[in-house]
Amino acid sequence: MRRYFRELSVAGALAVVLLALAVFAPAFYQPQPLLSLLTREAPTLVVACGMALVIISRQIDISVGSQFAVCSVCAGLLAAKGMALPLVFACCVAIGGLMGALNGVLVAGLRLPSIVVTLATMVTWREALRWLRQGQFVNLPDGTQWFGLSQRGGQWMLIIAALVILVSLAIATRHLSAGRFIYAVGTDAEAARLAGIRPQLTTFAVFVFMGALVGLAAMMNVVQSPQVDPKSGSGLELKVIAASVVGGVAISGGRGNLWGVFVGVLLLASISPALTHLRVEAYWEKAIQGAIILLAVVADGLRNRKQR
Amino acid sequence: MRALKGVSFDLQAGEVHALLGENGAGKSTLIKVITAAHQPDGGSIAINGERVAHLSPAAAHKLGIACIYQQPALFPDLTVAENIGLRLESASPFRKVNWGTRETRAAELLKRIGADISPDAEVRSLSMPEQQLVEIACAIGAGARIVIMDEPTASLTQKEVQLLFAVVKDLRASGVGVIYISHRLEEIFALADRVTVLRDGESVGTREVRRTGVAPVSLQESPAQAEKSDGDRRDACPTLTESELIKLMVGREVSHIYPSAEGEPGAVVLELKNLTCAAGGVSDVSLSVRAGEVLGLAGLVGAGRTELARVLFGITPADSGEITLNGQRVRITSPQEAVAHGIAYVPEDRRRHGVILEMPIAHNMTMAIHQRIFPGAWLRSGAEKSLAQDFIRDLGVKAYGPEAPGGSLSGGNQQKVSLARWLATKPKLLILDEPTQGVDVGAKSEIHKIIRQLARQGLAVLMISSDLPEILGMSDRIAVMREGRIVRMLPGKSDAHTVMAAALGQTEVSK
Numbered sequence: 001m002r003r004y005f006r007e008l009s010v011a012g013a014l015a016v017v018l019l020a021l022a023v024f025a026p027a028f029y030q031p032q033p034l035l036s037l038l039t040r041e042a043p044t045l046v047v048a049c050g051m052a053l054v055i056i057s058r059q060i061d062i063s064v065g066s067q068f069a070v071c072s073v074c075a076g077l078l079a080a081k082g083m084a085l086p087l088v089f090a091c092c093v094a095i096g097g098l099m100g101a102l103n104g105v106l107v108a109g110l111r112l113p114s115i116v117v118t119l120a121t122m123v124t125w126r127e128a129l130r131w132l133r134q135g136q137f138v139n140l141p142d143g144t145q146w147f148g149l150s151q152r153g154g155q156w157m158l159i160i161a162a163l164v165i166l167v168s169l170a171i172a173t174r175h176l177s178a179g180r181f182i183y184a185v186g187t188d189a190e191a192a193r194l195a196g197i198r199p200q201l202t203t204f205a206v207f208v209f210m211g212a213l214v215g216l217a218a219m220m221n222v223v224q225s226p227q228v229d230p231k232s233g234s235g236l237e238l239k240v241i242a243a244s245v246v247g248g249v250a251i252s253g254g255r256g257n258l259w260g261v262f263v264g265v266l267l268l269a270s271i272s273p274a275l276t277h278l279r280v281e282a283y284w285e286k287a288i289q290g291a292i293i294l295l296a297v298v299a300d301g302l303r304n305r306k307q308r
Numbered sequence: 309m310r311a312l313k314g315v316s317f318d319l320q321a322g323e324v325h326a327l328l329g330e331n332g333a334g335k336s337t338l339i340k341v342i343t344a345a346h347q348p349d350g351g352s353i354a355i356n357g358e359r360v361a362h363l364s365p366a367a368a369h370k371l372g373i374a375c376i377y378q379q380p381a382l383f384p385d386l387t388v389a390e391n392i393g394l395r396l397e398s399a400s401p402f403r404k405v406n407w408g409t410r411e412t413r414a415a416e417l418l419k420r421i422g423a424d425i426s427p428d429a430e431v432r433s434l435s436m437p438e439q440q441l442v443e444i445a446c447a448i449g450a451g452a453r454i455v456i457m458d459e460p461t462a463s464l465t466q467k468e469v470q471l472l473f474a475v476v477k478d479l480r481a482s483g484v485g486v487i488y489i490s491h492r493l494e495e496i497f498a499l500a501d502r503v504t505v506l507r508d509g510e511s512v513g514t515r516e517v518r519r520t521g522v523a524p525v526s527l528q529e530s531p532a533q534a535e536k537s538d539g540d541r542r543d544a545c546p547t548l549t550e551s552e553l554i555k556l557m558v559g560r561e562v563s564h565i566y567p568s569a570e571g572e573p574g575a576v577v578l579e580l581k582n583l584t585c586a587a588g589g590v591s592d593v594s595l596s597v598r599a600g601e602v603l604g605l606a607g608l609v610g611a612g613r614t615e616l617a618r619v620l621f622g623i624t625p626a627d628s629g630e631i632t633l634n635g636q637r638v639r640i641t642s643p644q645e646a647v648a649h650g651i652a653y654v655p656e657d658r659r660r661h662g663v664i665l666e667m668p669i670a671h672n673m674t675m676a677i678h679q680r681i682f683p684g685a686w687l688r689s690g691a692e693k694s695l696a697q698d699f700i701r702d703l704g705v706k707a708y709g710p711e712a713p714g715g716s717l718s719g720g721n722q723q724k725v726s727l728a729r730w731l732a733t734k735p736k737l738l739i740l741d742e743p744t745q746g747v748d749v750g751a752k753s754e755i756h757k758i759i760r761q762l763a764r765q766g767l768a769v770l771m772i773s774s775d776l777p778e779i780l781g782m783s784d785r786i787a788v789m790r791e792g793r794i795v796r797m798l799p800g801k802s803d804a805h806t807v808m809a810a811a812l813g814q815t816e817v818s819k
Contacts, residue, residue, distance in 0.1 A: 177685040
């Protein structure tokens, strides 16, 4: 119980928001808008899961938003060329994985600080895309949106897919050696190395995995609309880092779990509609998000101080 | 535990007072008290005859106390003049920097100590001794009356040592009091006026040194020779010989009973021939360890013992030489290979590298054996838990269960967890680095029993320790290292004096 205090308190905050909505704005719980909200957040959840792993391994990846845009545009172009949808899917994940591998090589191989490396790749991918596409949208062929299913069916499919990814990753981090290694490397890379773990390989793998998840998430986003926006994914990195931190992943590495991240994503996602329904001006959204992040960080800081 | 117990120490103007003692004798703590990095629990400090009630680092600086560490604490990207300026100028953020005076003052100070260093040079481009000279220039510029030098020659060549000595002698001549810490006896005899020996946090005596100018040749008793500048209280100290100095350092009764070895050791498990690793500071090491044997690796801090362990464990692979394990020549270039060859390394500093404090002890214990006990990489918590419970029982780990985080355990129990992690790999050679450092007496004797029992079960044990009684009590044979080499192999029943003499670099010992 005490071990999961942090996760439970975030869940408590979420419950308060949901309860307030139930009392003051029951309209929030109409099925169709709620389903749309969850569908919009499904790709965020997938990227947040990857980001949590990156942060647990004591790294950071701020290039995910740019990777997301590159993957989306590539997927759109491939689909427009008439490639079969499953194949587009595979390519999109592979492209994400490759971009992650580049980050991984620079961080783990050359031992450069991940904040600088991913800042560089973030700008590079984004600007390259701008130069190549000149801001043009990519029109998708028919049958791409919602995988050619009905909107409702497609939405359910994306939500379920995101949940499946969340659950399987949550289980994997707890029950696979690889998960244990990520925590060990994030807590103390030197201790892990002396215990026969390869910290650099672990870090590399985490970045590749992060990229692949971004590819997956990009695909989940692409199928939601008839066009691909080359600016999609901007600000995504902040959103998922915030969700991770709010969900109890320690920015200093080695601590946190994916259930907390799940709650963090939901909490941050519920703010905007909550404000709308409670008729608070939308300007407040960012400020409130910021306040929540600050609160989470301060809580962690105080807890760490107490332990010392 | 107290690091210092009722130590009295005095330093006169214009003398070099050496501070000598084993690892952990309290030298660094004494220095930290004098520079006010630590506050004493009791006792008093007087400077220039005036009692200082509460010494703060800033006050120590103002009173003219300067400390030159083995690793100079300069800013590598700034120039020499800037570094000196930072130390000597007022720290107000909005003061105007006068580059001209800054430069000329730096040049003057460097000239005064006879250092041929350009004030414009970036500190990064200077050698270690040059950086030390810059530190000394800072100290002089600040008007230091007390200069503390902590093993200043540890990384210097013979020629650089001579240069440094000349500067120290100049300092003395100008009336500065120098506290000089060194493990090299010949330096103490060449430089010091007096020496104070610390042992287990207590001062065991202050003696006058009859300076020789060169390394001492004979050990004959000589009457106290007062030098002309010396004060009268110095005559009260008897002069000493090198042998007596060593006796002062080690002379302590053994208060701890060590488990005895039994039976003959078995086949040779590890054999090293001319093992060298330039990056690790290990040169030309040859030794062998047999099954069932505890080989103690003695030496001073920085003698290359941990470095040797790191070479064997593949962290800094060897450049040349042979490693033979169970009769087979092997190359070890990574910890993974070392583990595969049956080598286990329980590192020093368990809080940092041995145990992951945030993780449950069960996770810590299985860390190195995932591939073996978790086929398919699927963690079977049942298997993990029962393995952890076995070790908790066998090693007597005091914890509320396998789920207890490593950080909740006492030092001795953490060490047992670290040990368990490596025993789980079923090693043939166990390397222990300071296995009982910072461990309480009870846990210490338990760990000793465990080590002896492991040896009895046929494990070859290589035990690094700075705790001399531990080395003497536990080892079947003792290898003494100094400056990256094994300088002596001694039988297990050697006396402390012989081991310490070898560690200090004295080959011929007469008692």
